[in-house]
Amino acid sequence: MNRSVAFHTLGCKLNYSETSALGRMLEADGFTKKEFDEVADVYVINTCSVTENADKECRQIVRRIQKRNPDATVVITGCYAQLKPQEIAAIEGVDLVLGAAEKFNLATHLREITAGPADGGGARICSCDIEDVGGFHSSYSVNDRTRTFLKVQDGCDYNCSFCTIPLARGHSRSDSIQGVLNNIEELAAAGVKEVVLTGINLGDFGKGADGGRTRDTSFYELIQAIDSHAAAGVERFRISSIEPNLLTDEVIRLVAGSKRFMPHFHIPLQSGSDRILGLMRRRYRRDLYADRVALIKQLMPHCCIGVDVIVGFPGETDADMDETFRFLHDLDISYLHVFTYSERTNTLAAEMRPQVPMHVRNERNKTLRNLSFQKMRYFTEAHTGATRKVLFEHAEKNGMMEGYSDNYIKVQAPFRQEMVNRVVDWTL
Template sequence: MRKKVAFYTLGCKLNFSETSTIARSFEGEGFDRVDFSDRADIYVINTCSVTENADKRFKTIVKQAQKGNPDAFIAALGCYAQLKPEELAAVDGVDLVLGATEKFKLTDYLNDLSKNDRGEVHSCEIDEADFYVGSYAIGDRTRAFLKVQDGCDYKCTYCTIPLARGISRSDTLENVLKNASEIAARGIKEIVLTGVNIGDYGKGEFGNKKHEHTFFELVRELDKVEGIHRLRISSIEPNLLKNETIDFVATSTSFVPHFHIPLQSGSDEVLKKMRRRYLTNLYVDRVNRIKNVMPHACIGVDVIVGFPGETEEQFLETYNFLNELNISYLHVFTYSERDNTLAVEMENPVPQKVRSKRSKMLRGLSAKKRRAFYESQQGTLRTVLFEGENKSGYIHGFTENYVKVKAPWNPDLVNTLHLVELTQIDEDGLFRFNFVTEKVTA
């Protein structure tokens, strides 16, 4: 009988793209992929270590796998597996832990699926992670996550990602375009570009710091790939989001007017302590530039609360800065101490209760910002791509500028694009709409 494998992914879009590529490597090895809630012979958990919460969830997911099949082989890989392999290996039920250089070779380690008393570790020094493995996520989604870059050369004082993923390195332009064409050939309508620091795209493998291509060149060439209806930039550092890219997106037929730009703090003093590579004036300039050429653009913002030494005045500076900025929503992260970072050694840690209070305030601001952005879109004509899931009798979709809509479930709408008029915001905060045309595309 063919063996069954199941995957669980924690964390970012980049992790999802890598899980999908690793899953495809099992197809030629005699495995059938099943849902993580089903009984499987192997459970693979792709870990994240951006927040303390992601670390804690790992044990819960291992228990879920053991419940599905107590005799199953459990493998852990990803960022947490690179940072703390021995810690993961000690979790009851874990049989194999693979670090950054080994995770794409998972099938090489599966000759013996017998359970181990303790997890077997295959990790590396992170400076060995200097090669690039391309990946993209497809499957039950109407969009694909296309990895174009990995690693990071920045030295932000709170961040473990360089320790977990290594130096900045990129896929070749040729291979990115090939992967994009493969995705389009499968009938997927939207591609989301992912990476650790995608604005740094172009650095080669093995520590080669010379940029073979720029991020703008990548954007320009992807816009020419036939069969792609939407291209979305997932997240890009404000100092790497250049005017040429913004202006190109404004006139592109494929790239959508949606940007996610990490800020982290609205206080210049805190930004300096974080070792971010910009100050608030540059951030304002980026937002204004986008809104000048694309008034309907959606702009999301990452922000961290409770960074060591953050005073009440500095937090309010951040709150007021974001309140006055023409943005659409926030992703709020409560600072958590991470081993082997400079921030963990800093003085004056913010009490957990204060961190929680500040986080709650910014989440409230995010809801207000999102509502105001949605209200600004009422009555406009937008193109919606419908998702593939029946959620309590409704089908959901997103406009090009990331407004979420809903309609009574209709399977004929799945993975189709329609021009609609946004008519009414429902009690759940989602838009109802009227169809303006038949399918823009099937």
């Protein structure tokens, strides 16, 4: 019998690329893909567990599914599933919980399970010790957007004190360079014009699929191969979030001299206080970060630079916050992604004291979001009147279309079919 499946994704772009790959796998296995707000036989939720809100949202989504189709099979996978499988299995309506090693065996598990609880009551859990997770499963997102997120790396060997990702994703491991180039060929054949390279710790690319026990190559060698690869069709590449200590001079210089890699970096900072960076167990200090930004702007004054920041980390004083604000205010950056710290089980930071009151965390978040608004407005206005290359996307909304310039400035224009999925010269 032809069964239908619907997917919902929480969290990062990497999750979206994996959900897209799972969807293609199930379609090849005979499933009919449906939108998540439609009635389906199977619902798959690919979860995140970076914030407490993601956990709560998962529960709310399961309740909505039960109201829509109480007989549906509900599968939970992703980071939350790996970290707290028993907690998820206890949610009423969940039938199957797949950990990190079983996510890409979804089709096999669905053939073995029928709607309703597993034998003995409760959900069936198919998880494993995260230390046993190995192998690399490539994935990319393909939908009605012209930009595609291509996973080239997974896992993380860092031990930041606030982060559960190594427990959820396992050791750092990567695709091969040839595997990445093969995926780019497939995307080019599908008409994709822009590929965003993504991973959990992207700059650590090169560790083998054996759980990171060997290093075969480097991130620089990967982008060097991509830049010189002759895949017809893919005109633009972007580097997603990359750690400042892994963003080397040679990577920056390659992007500066490339016609295919866009002048756009997203570099996590997390705090502008060296004291807090130490407590976070980050592998750099603010001077290194400032040096990275300075070199980028020296070689590419028009480059867009995004920054991740966490506010309210345990022990963060008003002085630490002021130091972060001043540091970011003076940096030649373009926008911020601001995260409010939330305690995560099994992290060192959860035991640190003193905890910052939640209302103080929220106020600090607001302060930096306001700074981000000012930074992006200044960056955009500085390019007003300039002609940049813009890739327009498929979606039409109220007669308008959107696209992004090479340096990541959002552009809106009246919808014109002939500009869809095309890179055009555009006066900002």
